[in-house]
Amino acid sequence: MKICMIGSGYVGLVTGACFAEMGNDVICVDENKEKIDVLNNGGVPIYEPGLKEVIERNVQGNRLRFTTDFNEAVSHCQLCFIAVGTPQDKDGTADLKYVLQVARQIGQVMEDYKVIIDKSTVPVGTADKVRGVVTEELKKRGREHIEFDVVSNPEFLKEGNALQDFMRPERVIIGTDNVRTAALFKELYDPFIRTTNNPILIMDIKSAELAKYASNAFLATKVTFINELAILCDKVGADISQVREGMGTDSRIGPRFLLAGPGYGGSCFPKDVQALIQTAKTMGHSLEICQATHKANQRQKAYFAEKIINYYKEQNADLSEITIAIWGLTFKPKTDDIREAPALDVIEKLLANGINVRVFDPIGMDNARKILGDKITYVDDNYEVLDGADGLAIITEWNMFKSPDLPRIKDLMKIPVIFDGRNILNPSEIKSLGFNYFGIGRG
Ligand SMILES: NC(=O)c1ccc[n+]([C@@H]2O[C@H](COP(=O)([O-])OP(=O)(O)OC[C@H]3O[C@@H](n4cnc5c(N)ncnc54)[C@H](O)[C@@H]3O)[C@@H](O)[C@H]2O)c1
16 A cells, blocks of 8 residues: 655654654654655664664565655655644643644645554544544645545554564554444554454444554553552562562553652553543543543652662762662653653752762663753663762663672772662562662562
């Protein structure tokens, strides 16, 4: 099928490359010329394991192209995917300006039948807005006879595992109001579910739009539930890992998304929880659990930073003389994405208390620099960053941090204390080597 992917970010690039991998003819378009130049010069502007190889293979096979030329992309395709950002407004509402701008642009240039697909995460009712904007633009040009359909196809890939998620989805959701597009989308996605037999769920558009937010809000709540309990574990002297085992072995609960940490972050959970709350508000309904999730997550992010700060305050240390080395900046491992990463909150809080911060992340340093600038020191090696440090705080659970050379760490640090924000190290081993150790919810 002929596809154009409007927006070549984390979702658009992966989705476009994977559709091409299945033999479709794909153009990815982006208004960011720098991004498109990188792609046309053989680079990849984001870090996602395996993506470079898939892009290279499909560019060579003439199934994948990149352009800033919107007209070229739209006239090329029958399926027009909108995969632009939907950031949150000041009050948490999803900002649809990019989505509706793209819809308008499509209406301004389309000359034949198109299926316009909301791939971005958009609030319930957005498909109607997209339809309205396109119709308006067609009318302005006297082209109201040109037919089009609007489909909701929310994306569930996870950064760091995006290719695998897209190539073998647990489910595909298609929100449509007619059988013609339902059949088209079954054909498009059939190669992705052929080996797993996982379902392609055809549903009404509003339910599809809501299903995406419901999934993210539920997962955010699950993470937050274990985080709240972890604070209680710290207070009563219980171990959250053992509590998790006790809960997670119940098949009704399951062990996933039950790992305590410094709060959820990333480009999706925080904004999607907020947007869902706002959608309900506009309908005169209040989502009490989602509101509590958001509030508890804010507290969780502060909790880890306070744990660090309080440790030195209790020693009566002069905080301006303290240097904390941080391992991990990205909101999760295997991505360069630091949008809403808990590390940013922790760092800001340490800095506000006068503590000096040095950081190491295997992939996320460039993106961190764009946000934090020269407020902190960036060190290119995970051991060098510890040289003379008064504490190590682990914020992202990159594999390379899981079995570190502890004696070497102890030699390098001025004060051997580890704040393990992801509970990835073995407390008894660490303590036996003479470190002070603080996890999250480990008593
Ligand atoms: N990142 C994820 O893990 C993920 C997962 C599922 C769903 N989503 C959703 O997918 C959407 C996109 O997320 P993302 O992380 O890929 O965002 P992103 O910021 O990485 O990419 C968006 C891209 O759209 C481009 N863009 C904006 N306006 C444009 C226009 N008018 N014409 C052409 N290009 C334009 C931007 O330049 C940018 O490259 C969001 O709604 C997000 O919530 C994201």
